[in-house]
Amino acid sequence: MEAVKVRNINIGEGVPKICVPVVGVTKEEILAAAKTMKDIPVDVVEWRVDWFEHVFETEKVIEAAREIREALGEIPLLFTFRTKKEGGEKEIGPEAYSELIQKVSESGFVDMVDIELFTGDVIVKNTIQVVHEYGVKVIISNHDFDKTPGKEEIINRLKKMQELGADIPKIAVMPNEKKDVLTLLDATREMYENYAEKPLITMSMAGMGVVSRLCGEEFGSALTFGAAGKASAPGQVSVEKLKNVLTLLHECRA
Numbered sequence: 001m002e003a004v005k006v007r008n009i010n011i012g013e014g015v016p017k018i019c020v021p022v023v024g025v026t027k028e029e030i031l032a033a034a035k036t037m038k039d040i041p042v043d044v045v046e047w048r049v050d051w052f053e054h055v056f057e058t059e060k061v062i063e064a065a066r067e068i069r070e071a072l073g074e075i076p077l078l079f080t081f082r083t084k085k086e087g088g089e090k091e092i093g094p095e096a097y098s099e100l101i102q103k104v105s106e107s108g109f110v111d112m113v114d115i116e117l118f119t120g121d122v123i124v125k126n127t128i129q130v131v132h133e134y135g136v137k138v139i140i141s142n143h144d145f146d147k148t149p150g151k152e153e154i155i156n157r158l159k160k161m162q163e164l165g166a167d168i169p170k171i172a173v174m175p176n177e178k179k180d181v182l183t184l185l186d187a188t189r190e191m192y193e194n195y196a197e198k199p200l201i202t203m204s205m206a207g208m209g210v211v212s213r214l215c216g217e218e219f220g221s222a223l224t225f226g227a228a229g230k231a232s233a234p235g236q237v238s239v240e241k242l243k244n245v246l247t248l249l250h251e252c253r254a
């Protein structure tokens with residue numbers, strides 16, 4: 001499987017990469033967070049634009065993206081509007097969602113965008129086509145904040161993301177019992193060993209699922225979300241601690 005290269009980072013190669021979400025409401029908060037990124041062990045920064053107070057004014061979004069880009073230097077930037085139904089802050093219709101992603105991709109200030117699988121196949125495919133023309137990579141994602149679907153269902157969703165043209169398929173699920181964490185890990189392993197043509201990102205959320213955010217190198221998850229300041233989902237470990245554990249597990253495997 002080939003790694004996905006974004007700037008100087010190869011996602012899908014070696015130690016799982018660390019992604020830190022920025023969840024500020026005002027541009028000042030967002031930029032203050034972005035400016036701290038150069039001092040911490042982060043490989044990718046995710047701008048969770050659904051938190052931004054001016055998210056529905058595209059010019060303001062693009063202007064903020066430009067300033068975030070400037071603050072990050074060479075750190076890759078992932079642009080994510082997480083919709084309310086998948087655990088985000090705001091609702092948005094599929095057309096407006098697609099248009100926002102396309103416009104921001106066109107701006108050249110972001111390196112990757114997140115597109116939710118359940119936006120609808122046609123919109124997802126069309127959006128990806130346009131985004132790819134701008135040289136921007138695509139994560140197709142799905143989140144279940146209530147439960148963990150069965151192993152086959154998780155694998156089917158990841159396969160579907162791959163078929164739709166994702167550079168990186170991603171799924172985040174909520175465990176209600178310990179077995180659910182094993183289900184997520186086993187689905188990841190099976191997808192990775194048997195079907196994956198692309199690097200994957202998977203996680204089981206909350207305290208019970210934390211182990212899944214640490215052991216990606218063993219089971220096949222190429223990137224993990226860590227917190228610096230405010231977390232964007234339950235179970236995110238602080239980046240420094242995350243880095244230590246990922247390095248430890250990597251060294252022990254060698």
Ligand SMILES: O=C1C[C@@](O)(C(=O)O)C[C@@H](O)[C@@H]1O
Binds near residue numbers: 046082
């Ligand atoms: O999709 C994800 C994963 C995530 O939900 C997590 O569980 O770490 C955090 C979100 O910010 C990100 O967009």
